[in-house]
Amino acid sequence: MTIPLHSKFRISLIAVLIGIAYYFSGHHASTLVMSSEYLTSFYLLLITLTLFLWTTFHFNSKKINTTLFITLLTCSSTANSQEHLIFGSAEEVTLSLQFFVIALSVPIILLSVFIFKYRTTKIKLDECSERFKGSFLDAPIGMALVAPDLNIIEANPSLHKMLGYSVNELTGVNFKNITHEDDLQKCQSYQNKLLSGEMDSYQFEKRYLDKQGRIIWGLLNVSLVRHNASPFYSIAQIQNITERKQANELLTFQASHDSLTGLVNRREFERRTKRLLSSIQQEPDKQHALCFMDLDQFKIVNDACGHTAGDEMLRQISSILLRVIRYRDTVARLGGDEFGVLMEYCSIDDAHRVATSLQKAIQDYNFSWEGHTFKMGVSIGLVPIIETIPSFNELLKEADAACYMAKDKGRNRIHVYHANDSEIAKRHGEIQWVERLYQALDEDRFCLYAQTIVSLSNDKDMHYELLLRMIDEKGEMILPDAFLPAAERYNLISRIDLWVIEKTFRLLQDNPDFLENVNFLSINLSGPTLTNSNILDFIIEELDSSGISADKLCFEITETAAISNLNNAMKFISILKDLGCRFALDDFGSGLSSFAYLKNLSVDYLKIDGVFVKDIVDDLIDHAMVKSINEIGQTMEMKTIAEFVENDVIKGMLKEIGVDYVQGYGIGKPQPFKDLL
Known part of the structure; x- marks a missing residue:
């Protein structure tokens, strides 16, 4: 701490006065000629000034300083006027005054040191207090001084x-x-x-309620201040998080919820179902169920009004499902127009x-979009969740198979899965075909x-119609x-169509004589292929690069x-006909609206x-x-x-x-295409 200039002056002046007092006390008899009364008055005045300077050094109050000065001066005068004050010889007076000065100086010096340290400490404490107060008031995070009973x-x-x-x-206010x-707990x-x-501080994330009752998340850090080993107050720091x-909750929600329907x-x-499957082992007597739902003819909405309308319809149907299910049920969008x-x-x-x-809720629902109104149905597969489901x-495969049977039986109905259901067994057989089809495509079988x-x-x-055959793992031909x-059900049909188209182009390129003599070859295309722009682009590129005339293909x-x-x-x-294809x-x-749609094709x-015909x-x-x-x-x-x-x-x-034309076993049975080349 830096001592102010006026304080330094006072300290120096006190030291000088004490020194003067000591000097005169030892030399006045030989160097000064004055009566004992005047000498006494001089020393008392000197002591009064010294004490006054000492008091003014330690007390800044003018009122206190003035009072002390008058008091000291009065005491000095009173002492000087005492008739019983008797001086002895010069040596005795000298010794007495020196002793008096020394005796007075020691406590003054000791008290000065003590009070100086006290004031230094107090100034530091005041500075710390000011800094804390400034930090407290100006802190960017919430802070509070809290009583032990949690009152602020x-x-x-x-x-x-x-x-x-x-x-x-x-x-x-109580926290x-x-x-x-x-x-609260x-x-x-x-x-x-x-x-x-048990602890000196603690920290955790907690929820506060603002004045409007809204939830405010805060990271709370609390430390305790004790006085005489007893809790005095605590300092709470609260960072608004x-x-x-909200960002974390949003990320968590997005990771577990569908972005379109919520x-x-x-x-x-899947996570919730697996948890339930695990609990069955501990609670085998509890019953649970899962249903798989697929909207009927949802594609019509997309084709007629666009995907924006389809998305809005899915959102509205999701709201309907949430209103119907029980409070503890979980409804999920599994993909596309499928729900679980x-x-x-x-x-x-x-x-x-x-x-x-x-x-029934979906049946009663009408979807309107830009003047169009649609009614929906839903096919539902229902399966009990039992202990034996691995x-x-x-489980989902069984529910999906039951849903497929509901569609196969006419749509907009519920089919309950049973392990011994022959129709379901056939469905499972189709699922097994999927793996075999993938292998056949990969191995060119x-x-x-x-x-x-x-x-x-x-x-x-x-004219010839090209027909597809599959060669199984044993080399047997499969119709x-x-x-x-299975290929149509599990979206493999377009990949198979592409294989046929590629193979036909290669064979025609490799056999130009056959290509010249044949009128055209018919290639079967599935419904999904008609919506596949990649396959359309591939056909156009092959016609351009191979040199094969487009009218050779039907x-x-x-x-x-x-x-x-x-x-x-x-x-x-339209696109392929413009190139010359048939x-x-x-x-x-076989359809219900053949003649109505024919004029559009x-x-x-x-x-x-x-x-x-038959x-x-x-x-x-x-x-x-x-x-x-x-x-x-x-x-x-x-x-x-025909x-x-x-x-x-x-x-x-x-x-x-x-x-005009006929085709059938009475005309000619199918034969390997390579035998015609």
């Missing part, structure tokens, strides 16, 4: 602002009154340990009632067959009816695939469904249907091709009706 002694402006209070409004009820537990001496907690996502659904509901502590009968309520994947298409008016035309349903699409993907089918057909509409007559050939000789209705289809085709300048022609009688009757 003083709170800084940052804490008031954080909790939405005016300055000093928190003084006297319990601004703490979230779920954190934890907060009190920490405080008790702090007061009992609300934004961080429902639990597949990952979180996990029903805990629910018998299969109760689960069926919940599923029925879900189905895994989540197996497919081959092409060809079946001739004969003209009933011109024998010179050479497409065995594996195509793409067959089924009536059902064309109608369910009408816009995409029209675009696909198109045939396969299995015509610019195809070259109508292939009359074989179900009408009994044409004996069934008048089939005969009428074939005749009607043929007439419509000719009216629209399309050539007709399938399933198994004998000459059928062939002759078709020729009478005016059908």
Whole structure:
């Protein structure tokens, strides 16, 4: 600490006066000629000035200094006027005065040192207090001085602002009154340990309530100040971490919820189901269930109104599902238009009632978009969760199989899974085909067959339809009816279509003589392929790079695939027809709206469904249907091709009706394509 200049002066002056007093006390007899009375007065005045300077050094109050000076002066005068004051000889007086000066100087010096240290310490404490007060008031985080009973002694402006209070409004408020009820017990537990001496400080994240009752997250750090070993007050520092907690909560929510609907996502659904499967081992008597839901004809909404409308519909349906399920059930969006509901502590009968309520709620729902109104159905697969189910994947596979059976039986219905269900067993058989199909594609274990298409008016035309066969692990030939349903169900059909297209281009390039003599080859395309822009681009690139004439290729699409993907089918057909490719509409007559949609599809050939052709000789209705289809085709300048022609009688009757081409076992059986090359 730096001593002020005026204090240094006073210290020096005191020392000088004491020195003068001591000097004169030893030399006055020989050097000064004055009476003993005057000498006494001189010393008393000197001592008075010394004491006055000493007091003014330690006390800054002018009033105190003036009072002391008058008091000291009065005492000095009184002492000087005492008649009984008797001086002895000069030596005795000298010794007495020297002793008196020394005796007076020692306590003055000792007291000066003590008070100097006291004042130094006090100044430091005052400086620390000022710094703490400045830090307390100006701190960017909330701070409070808190009594042992959690009443707020003083709170800084940052804490008031954080909790939405005016300055000093928190003084006297108990911290319990601004703490979230779920954190009260934890907060009190920490405080008790702090007061009992089990800990010197504590820190944890807790929730506060601001003046409006909103939750404010704070990182609380509390340290205790003791006085005489007893709790005096505590210092609480509170950092506002609300934004961080909200960001973390948002990240956690996004990781476990679907971004479109806000429902639990597949990952979180799987986690909760696995937890439930684990609990079954400890509670084998408890019943649970899972249902798998797939919206019927949802694709129509996307095709008619676009994906924005489809997304909005999914959001609205999600809200409906949340209103119907029980409070402890979990509803999740598993992907696309598929949903799952996990029903805990629910018998299969109760689960069926919940599923029925879900189905009815969706049935009663009308979706409107820009003047269009749609009604939805839902196919539901329901499966009990029992102890013998080995895994989540197996459980979901059973639920998915049951849902598939609900769709297969006419859609918009509920199918309950049973382990001995023969229909489910068939479904499982399809699932097993998936792995075999992947292996066959990877190992190139497919081959092409060809079946001739004969003209009933011109024998010179050479037409063939390319047919697919799969070679199994033992080298046996497998017909497409065995594996195509699984390929279509599990989205492998487009990959298989691409294999056929690639193989056809390679074979035609490698066999130019065959290419020159054949009129065209028909290649079957599935519905998903019509929506695959990559396959369309591939065909265009191959036509350009291979040099193969586009009119050598005819793409067959089924009536059902064309109608369910009408816009995409029209675009696909239009682009390739402009390049010279031909198109045939396969299995015509099997759909419900064949004639209504036919005028929208610019195809070259109508292939009359074989179900009408095979009994044409004996069934008048089939005969009428074939005749009607043929007439419509000719009216629209399309050539007709009859399938399933198994004998000459059928062939002759078709020729009478005016059908252009025939195909079937009575015309020619399928044969390996390589045998024709």
